Amino acid sequence: MKETLEYIPAPELRQEMTLRLGRVAEAMTAAGMDALLIATNANLYYASGILFRGYVYLTREGRAVYFVIRPAGVHTAADVVEIRKPEMIPAELGRLGITPAATIGLELDVQSYSDIERLRRVFPTATIANASPLLRGCRQVKTPYEIDRMKEDGQHHVAVYRKIQRLYKRDMTDVEFQIAIEHELRSEGNLGFLRVAGQLMEINLGSVIAGDNADAPGPYDFTMGGAGVSPALPCGACGEIMRVGDTVMVDVNGCFNGYQTDMTRVWSIGEPSPLALKAHECSRRILRTLEKEAKPGVEVAELYRLAEAIVAEEGLEAYFMGHRQHASFIGHGIGIELNETPAVTARCRELLKENMTLALEPKFVIPGVGAVGVENTYVVRPDGLENITPFAEEMENLL
Amino acid sequence: MKETLEYIPAPELRQEMTLRLGRVAEAMTAAGMDALLIATNANLYYASGILFRGYVYLTREGRAVYFVIRPAGVHTAADVVEIRKPEMIPAELGRLGITPAATIGLELDVQSYSDIERLRRVFPTATIANASPLLRGCRQVKTPYEIDRMKEDGQHHVAVYRKIQRLYKRDMTDVEFQIAIEHELRSEGNLGFLRVAGQLMEINLGSVIAGDNADAPGPYDFTMGGAGVSPALPCGACGEIMRVGDTVMVDVNGCFNGYQTDMTRVWSIGEPSPLALKAHECSRRILRTLEKEAKPGVEVAELYRLAEAIVAEEGLEAYFMGHRQHASFIGHGIGIELNETPAVTARCRELLKENMTLALEPKFVIPGVGAVGVENTYVVRPDGLENITPFAEEMENLL
Numbered sequence: 001m002k003e004t005l006e007y008i009p010a011p012e013l014r015q016e017m018t019l020r021l022g023r024v025a026e027a028m029t030a031a032g033m034d035a036l037l038i039a040t041n042a043n044l045y046y047a048s049g050i051l052f053r054g055y056v057y058l059t060r061e062g063r064a065v066y067f068v069i070r071p072a073g074v075h076t077a078a079d080v081v082e083i084r085k086p087e088m089i090p091a092e093l094g095r096l097g098i099t100p101a102a103t104i105g106l107e108l109d110v111q112s113y114s115d116i117e118r119l120r121r122v123f124p125t126a127t128i129a130n131a132s133p134l135l136r137g138c139r140q141v142k143t144p145y146e147i148d149r150m151k152e153d154g155q156h157h158v159a160v161y162r163k164i165q166r167l168y169k170r171d172m173t174d175v176e177f178q179i180a181i182e183h184e185l186r187s188e189g190n191l192g193f194l195r196v197a198g199q200l201m202e203i204n205l206g207s208v209i210a211g212d213n214a215d216a217p218g219p220y221d222f223t224m225g226g227a228g229v230s231p232a233l234p235c236g237a238c239g240e241i242m243r244v245g246d247t248v249m250v251d252v253n254g255c256f257n258g259y260q261t262d263m264t265r266v267w268s269i270g271e272p273s274p275l276a277l278k279a280h281e282c283s284r285r286i287l288r289t290l291e292k293e294a295k296p297g298v299e300v301a302e303l304y305r306l307a308e309a310i311v312a313e314e315g316l317e318a319y320f321m322g323h324r325q326h327a328s329f330i331g332h333g334i335g336i337e338l339n340e341t342p343a344v345t346a347r348c349r350e351l352l353k354e355n356m357t358l359a360l361e362p363k364f365v366i367p368g369v370g371a372v373g374v375e376n377t378y379v380v381r382p383d384g385l386e387n388i389t390p391f392a393e394e395m396e397n398l399l
Numbered sequence: 400m401k402e403t404l405e406y407i408p409a410p411e412l413r414q415e416m417t418l419r420l421g422r423v424a425e426a427m428t429a430a431g432m433d434a435l436l437i438a439t440n441a442n443l444y445y446a447s448g449i450l451f452r453g454y455v456y457l458t459r460e461g462r463a464v465y466f467v468i469r470p471a472g473v474h475t476a477a478d479v480v481e482i483r484k485p486e487m488i489p490a491e492l493g494r495l496g497i498t499p500a501a502t503i504g505l506e507l508d509v510q511s512y513s514d515i516e517r518l519r520r521v522f523p524t525a526t527i528a529n530a531s532p533l534l535r536g537c538r539q540v541k542t543p544y545e546i547d548r549m550k551e552d553g554q555h556h557v558a559v560y561r562k563i564q565r566l567y568k569r570d571m572t573d574v575e576f577q578i579a580i581e582h583e584l585r586s587e588g589n590l591g592f593l594r595v596a597g598q599l600m601e602i603n604l605g606s607v608i609a610g611d612n613a614d615a616p617g618p619y620d621f622t623m624g625g626a627g628v629s630p631a632l633p634c635g636a637c638g639e640i641m642r643v644g645d646t647v648m649v650d651v652n653g654c655f656n657g658y659q660t661d662m663t664r665v666w667s668i669g670e671p672s673p674l675a676l677k678a679h680e681c682s683r684r685i686l687r688t689l690e691k692e693a694k695p696g697v698e699v700a701e702l703y704r705l706a707e708a709i710v711a712e713e714g715l716e717a718y719f720m721g722h723r724q725h726a727s728f729i730g731h732g733i734g735i736e737l738n739e740t741p742a743v744t745a746r747c748r749e750l751l752k753e754n755m756t757l758a759l760e761p762k763f764v765i766p767g768v769g770a771v772g773v774e775n776t777y778v779v780r781p782d783g784l785e786n787i788t789p790f791a792e793e794m795e796n797l798l
Binding site: 116 | 620632
């Protein structure tokens with residue numbers, strides 16, 4: 001039988017976790033936190049390499065204790081402590097000789113108010129600090145191991161995109177096209193699950209948007225909308241037959257190993273309109289520029305400004321990042337979660353760092369035609385961006 | 400073009416929303432809340448019939464105002480107010496002649512600590528109460544419209560299960576079998592997205608567990624575990640070839656219209672072991688008993704006790720609800736979310752009410768063989784349970 005959890009972390013990940021948690025501990029010292037209690041899935045996975053129900057307690061000296069509620073009875077490592085509930089943590093810390101923290105960081109941006117109030121009572125004398133921004137910041141810069149996982153993910157992702165042209169059949173609906181693509185994703189090893197940050201973000205395995213549906217504004221903070229097929233998930237493909245003249249934007253997810261890549265390509269049904277083609281090539285021109293200019297030390301907002309300047313030069317402002325409704329970002333951090341920080345907006349004052357990973361997606365919506373533009377996932381390298389979703393970017397004709 | 404949101408609620412749902420929100424307003428009066436601000440997806444959908452980014456403000460008199468952040472510019476109804484951020488709500492309420500609430504209910508069990516702190520500053524003079532239990536309670540008892548949606552969902556769900564026997568091919572892995580089933584689900588109209596309560600619960604479109612993998616304990620609060628294929632999602636199918644002698648439990652999701660049904664059937668590869676067969680039939684015997692005994696006014700825990708008594712009579716305690724790790728519940732409420740309340744545990748003192756919807760899933764794990772048992776989704780009627788996922792329950796041989 002396969003075991004889900006024999007060790008936390010797995011023996012082959014011990015060194016990796018030491019590296020990651022060392023970085024987190026450094027940031028804790030800078031932020032004045034004595035300890036940090038991690039309780040939510042993306043951060044648990046970051047801090048342990050596996051999902052379990054429980055907590056990671058980290059001291060500013062970099063010592064980690066893994067408190068496991070579920071599964072029970074399968075852990076042998078010395079720093080793994082089985083508990084039934086968080087109220088048992090302080091006594092166990094005492095037993096391990098760890099002195100009570102004066103300031104403890106909790107994930108205030110992710111955990112529910114009720115959960116935080118419960119933890120506050122678990123540590124009644126501690127000052128509670130918000131550890132969410134700190135953890136988001138640490139996760140922005142990937143370790144070599146994480147970059148390898150993302151590259152591996154990108155290879156699977158590209159392997160699926162290679163098959164998309166062949167999946168199209170005349171008079172297909174957008175949903176039928178998406179189902180065919182999803183089947184290839186799953187067959188390639190996609191987990192069939194998309195880890196997205198924020199309870200207000202919901203999506204299935206991605207977005208396939210054809211024709212006019214690109215201009216249907218959605219409630220979610222994705223770059224593109226789409227009406228969806230149900231008011232319960234108003235997003236993406238709407239179930240209509242894709243018509244000659246439509247562009248079809250495929251932005252389906254890579255999530256093959258717990259890390260993710262994000263990737264968009266566009267196909268046309270018949271010859272694309274000159275405006276759609278111009279906008280699509282403008283997106284590629286923006287990416288080529290950003291690939292050169294995005295280096296460690298550059299302000300994130302500068303990427304947005306560079307993109308905007310190119311769009312203005314080509315007179316395509318009315319269509320950039322939407323037409324009836326505009327997205328305010330052209331990219332985002334990515335890793336364990338699809339939508340990590342930083343968001344690439346006009347106002348983001350953060351500076352790029354080496355080994356940050358970014359998805360960049362300058363897109364356009366052409367009314368009556370559809371969405372166009374390219375998205376790749378990149379690693380920030382000393383001399384620019386490394387594309388880890390390399391695949392032909394030209395708009396191919398599906399007919 | 401399809402529009403995502405022209406009206407909130409849609410004209411055909413106005414009466415339905417009046418009914419739902421009238422019930423919520425009644426509960427608010429009983430709980431001493433003057434107003435309630437809904438901000439999370441499942442409750443937004445419940446209160447409006449559509450997903451949007453924003454808030455529903457409800458007074459104890461039953462007046463609802465829909466504050467919409469996204470999408471922008473598409474709402475024409477009189478009680479829909481566009482805002483950019485929640486800080487704009489109090490002034491808009493004043494403009495509408497709604498007096499400030501002394502006590503306001505917020506979703507403390509679902510919204511993040513940071514979001515609640517922000518809303519607290521929006522309503523600085525109000526006492527904040529936890530509206531999560533109130534809303535969970537109201538959503539337990541479905542309206543006739545909601546039951547119709549769930550029955551419709553159940554019909555699609557059953558249509559997919561009808562095809563499962565034909566999808567099996569010799570030497571398939573459990574993942575390949577699941578992918579084939581998912582493809583049928585999506586082709587039948589499944590949204591490809593599963594709304595689950597709680598950020599610690601993660602799953603793709605469901606669980607296909609074959610053989611020994613049923614005994615791999617998982618981190619999540621699902622009834623069954625399974626190792627999964629990745630430590631990033633340690634749950635369900637593990638990628639191994641299904642072998643003669645295995646049982647294969649299929650617990651994949653119905654979510655075709657924003658409401659959900661939950662349904663499990665089991666197949667065997669070759670002849671099942673006598674113990675597996677006995678346990679499977681015991682599950683069916685439990686369901687037949689509960690279908691008769693579960694009536695309005697009966698304590699939820701009584702369902703658990705009835706099941707336990709039957710299991711003890713048949714001497715199957717060691718396998719009930721798991722073998723190495725046991726789940727503490729045999730069913731759960733269901734509707735907009737897969738895992739609603741009440742949880743059917745030994746300790747749940749709540750009483751059944753007419754038109755509650757429950758998924759009941761007495762299951763067993765037989766070591767070396769696999770999981771067995773049946774799950775149906777039911778409506779509580781005056782004289783017992785109505786099964787809305789009717790489909791043959793016998794363990795069929797896939798060979």
